[in-house]
Amino acid sequence: MPLVSTSSIVDAAREARVGAAAFNVIHLETAEALVSAAERAETPLILQISENCIRYHGALLPLTRATLALAEASTARVSVHLDHLTDAALVREGVDAGVSSVMVDASALPYEENVAATAELTAWCHDRGVYVEAELGEVGGKDGAHAPGTRTDPDEALAFVRATGVDALAVAVGSSHAMRERTTVLDKELIAALRAKLPVPLVLHGSSGVPDEELRRAIAAGMTKINISTHLVSVFTGSIRETLGREPELVDSRKYVRPAREAVAREAARLLGILGAKAEIPGQYAPQAPACG
Known part of the structure; x- marks a missing residue:
């Protein structure tokens, strides 16, 4: 199937009020596992490659080109995001190189510099048809520098x-990067307020620490785009330890990497089912139409 755009996946998920899954690629084996998961679940998937991952590999092009090739060859609707x-x-x-979306992270800068x-x-990016995600309110735990209690202000976010x-x-x-236990309780009232205030989709980073039902409530x-990395990395590493x-x-590394790749594929497919299901959860947090366009 030809490459699809991240915008098409996110916009469709937002319209349907389901989650757009975005899972991080660490190396070729995880990219293969994640594409396999999307095919098994018959659910769109955003493959993410982080700057940390690029630094680990020493260059952007080799892993990015390989991931793009896997996405293009897949029978599932898969996009590639940085x-x-x-x-x-x-x-x-x-x-x-051909990615359809990027996250520009200038959140460490003072507000005015971040904006500029x-x-x-x-x-x-827009001149080249590329979709852009950014970050305002600090996500707790990022590089150990952000306080977990940080919250995004809706008015500041709109500005x-x-x-x-x-x-x-x-x-x-309320989420935090690199969590290994899935115990986080998110601020659903704030999510609903942000959804009502902002004309763009909301992205949840640090989702590895959030339980399944809490993700569905979010x-x-x-919430629309759901980023997960650490949880799937833990599945991969746990399988290798077990083998x-x-x-x-x-x-022969293939003999312990192969079952790890399969373990990630199974768990990623399961998560795709959770995130892609219609989140019909009763309560006061039903999504509302944006206040502005």
């Missing part, structure tokens, strides 16, 4: 979206 890019040169290189940097890169022209906004509503409240613990004599 996540948490702080380097403008990587934004431009990724767009030239994000607006400039957003305009450049930021208007000033930058971004297409989606990552918001701080979607019901108005090597059972067969410590193994030396």
Whole structure:
């Protein structure tokens, strides 16, 4: 199937009031597992490659091109997105390589500098038909620098979206990056307030620490794009530990990576079913129409 755009996946999910899954690629094996999961679940998927991942591999192009090739060859609707890019040169290189969306992360800068940097890169991306996500309220735990209690202010978020022209906004509503236990309770009232205030889709970072039903409640409240990385990385690593613990004599990495790849594919397919299901959860957090267009 030809590559699809991240915007088409996110916009369709927002319209249907379901989650648009965005799972992080760490290496080729996880990319293969995630594409397999999308095919099994028959659900669209956004494959994300972070700046940290690019730095690990030493360059953007090899893994990005391989991921694009896997997405294009898949029978599922798969897009490729670059996540948490702080380097403008990587934004431009990724767009030239063929990704359909990027997250411009200037959130470490003072507010006015964040706005200026994000607006400039957003305009450049829009000239090339590329969808842009950005971050305003700090997401707890990012690089150990953000307080978990941080929350996005709806009025400030609206001003930021208007000033930058971004297409989606990552918001701080109680989640935290790199969590290994799925115990987080999100601020659904704030999610609903942000959904009512903003004309763009909301993005939940740090979703690995959020239980299944809480994710569904967040979607019901108005969250759209759901980013998950650490949880699936833990599944991969846990499988390798289990295989090597059972067969410590193994030396051929394919013999312990293959079951790890399969374990990620199974769990990712299960999560796709959770996020892509209609979140018909009763309560006061039903999504509302945006206050402005």
